[in-house]
Amino acid sequence: MSTGLSTTGMLTGMLGLSTDGLLFGGYGFSMTGLTGGPVGDDGGWQVIVSGVFPLTQGVYVDVLDTATGIRRACTDGTPGTRELLRSTTGGTLTIYVPAMPVGGPYDLVGVSEDGIFTSTLTAALSYIHRSFTTRLYSLRSAWPPPRAVGPYSIDGED
Numbered sequence: 001m002s003t004g005l006s007t008t009g010m011l012t013g014m015l016g017l018s019t020d021g022l023l024f025g026g027y028g029f030s031m032t033g034l035t036g037g038p039v040g041d042d043g044g045w046q047v048i049v050s051g052v053f054p055l056t057q058g059v060y061v062d063v064l065d066t067a068t069g070i071r072r073a074c075t076d077g078t079p080g081t082r083e084l085l086r087s088t089t090g091g092t093l094t095i096y097v098p099a100m101p102v103g104g105p106y107d108l109v110g111v112s113e114d115g116i117f118t119s120t121l122t123a124a125l126s127y128i129h130r131s132f133t134t135r136l137y138s139l140r141s142a143w144p145p146p147r148a149v150g151p152y153s154i155d156g157e158d
Helices: 132-142
Strands: 015-017 023-027 028-035 045-050 059-064 069-072 092-096 103-112 117-129
Touching: 028 103, 028 117, 045 117, 059 092
Parallel strands: none
Antiparallel strands: 015 023, 028 045, 045 092, 059 069, 059 103, 103 117
């Protein structure tokens, strides 16, 4: 096994080298991609982030709008839990995104539990307006049916 310095500053094996030259146990992390976007503006959507994640400690992941400075924490989907997220595989991290204004793309910013390591996925996530169909059909339910009750073709549906 060769011990070479990769682009993330991690030495292969169980040791790593931080940017200030300190040697540490190899628990740094990096986020390299995601699966699951775009997401709805109401939040709570599951996104799977790929990369290298520590098994010994958690990470904090936020959605950041660089234009406005809005920054909101992602969760693990369990009600009442903190934003500290843990990977069970070391290669993926399952997160649930917070509600954000429609738009993007937003950055995903991760910080290790001890605050030493950071990783950013720039322009990684977009939010879309999700509640149009819910509002449309709830409004229709308040009105009487436009046609007589009975079978008809869906072709006339607008």
